Amino acid sequence: MRQKMAEEKKKGEDAIVELKLDLEGMEASVVHREKLWENARENMETEISSLKFQLSSLEIQHDNKLKSVEEQHLSRLEQQALDQEGIIENLSLEVNQLRSVQDADSDRHVSEVAQLKASLAEKDDTIEALKGDRQQLQINMQTSTHNCEILKKQIAELNETLRLEKEKFEADLAELDRENTELKKKLIQLIKDKDSLWQKTDRLEFEQRIQASKVWMENDSVTHCMDCSLEFSLIRRKHHCRLCGKIFCHACSDNYVMTASSSRKERVCNACLMNNSALESLAGQSRDSDELS
Numbered sequence: 001m002r003q004k005m006a007e008e009k010k011k012g013e014d015a016i017v018e019l020k021l022d023l024e025g026m027e028a029s030v031v032h033r034e035k036l037w038e039n040a041r042e043n044m045e046t047e048i049s050s051l052k053f054q055l056s057s058l059e060i061q062h063d064n065k066l067k068s069v070e071e072q073h074l075s076r077l078e079q080q081a082l083d084q085e086g087i088i089e090n091l092s093l094e095v096n097q098l099r100s101v102q103d104a105d106s107d108r109h110v111s112e113v114a115q116l117k118a119s120l121a122e123k124d125d126t127i128e129a130l131k132g133d134r135q136q137l138q139i140n141m142q143t144s145t146h147n148c149e150i151l152k153k154q155i156a157e158l159n160e161t162l163r164l165e166k167e168k169f170e171a172d173l174a175e176l177d178r179e180n181t182e183l184k185k186k187l188i189q190l191i192k193d194k195d196s197l198w199q200k201t202d203r204l205e206f207e208q209r210i211q212a213s214k215v216w217m218e219n220d221s222v223t224h225c226m227d228c229s230l231e232f233s234l235i236r237r238k239h240h241c242r243l244c245g246k247i248f249c250h251a252c253s254d255n256y257v258m259t260a261s262s263s264r265k266e267r268v269c270n271a272c273l274m275n276n277s278a279l280e281s282l283a284g285q286s287r288d289s290d291e292l293s
């Protein structure tokens with residue numbers, strides 16, 4: 001019985017220690033995960049704000065650049081058209097003049113026509129170059145649009161990552177709540193076990209008081225040890241147990257414990273020693289349970 005009570009005490013102590021360690025570990029884990037989730041959320045919000053600002057700046061720059069290039073291109077084309085109209089008008093006037101003075105200025109007219117053709121060729125080259133610039137601007141615009149699409153995809157991926165992290169955190173938090181509930185149930189069971197130990201302690205104390213109140217046996221009423229059954233003699237003397245009042249030999253009553261009727265240790269039999277040890281063990285378990293609670 002004493003061994004069983006000791007095992008119950010050890011199991012109760014181990015269970016309480018494990019529950020306390022598990023509860024502390026879970027509380028630390030919850031705090032740590034909350035900090036990690038908060039830091040991740042703040043970092044992602046910062047990155048999203050930065051990407052949105054970059055996207056807005058790129059769109060504004062692209063629009064301004066495109067408008068400026070188109071205005072410059074249109075202005076150049078209009079100016080070139082005006083120049084060409086003027087050139088054509090001048091050519092018409094010069095042709096009329098040349099016709100009127102064809103005979104006298106034939107050589108000069110041929111030379112001027114050649115110069116005008118060269119000028120027109122240069123203008124054509126300039127127009128072709130402007131067309132090339134326009135194509136390059138269109139390519140740049142397409143590149144900027146592609147970059148904008150990439151940034152949008154990155155923002156969408158960041159939002160999805162943030163959502164997944166949030167779901168994972170909520171799942172972990174639910175698991176911690178469930179484990180906390182289980183720990184509370186185990187703690188309630190331990191409290192019930194402690195109450196049961198108190199009841200057993202009270203019962204043993206009551207039994208000890210009953211044994212102590214039994215009638216003190218007379219020496220002449222017993223001729224043999226009430227434990228080992230050996231006969232008493234001049235060598236094997238009689239000894240009373242101070243708890244149950246029965247008579248035993250020296251070997252069967254060579255135990256000393258504190259009793260309620262004395263301020264010093266008294267002789268007791270083996271059976272009363274076991275009962276007293278079990279009572280002290282239960283009392284110790286109850287004190288330990290109170291301290292842990």
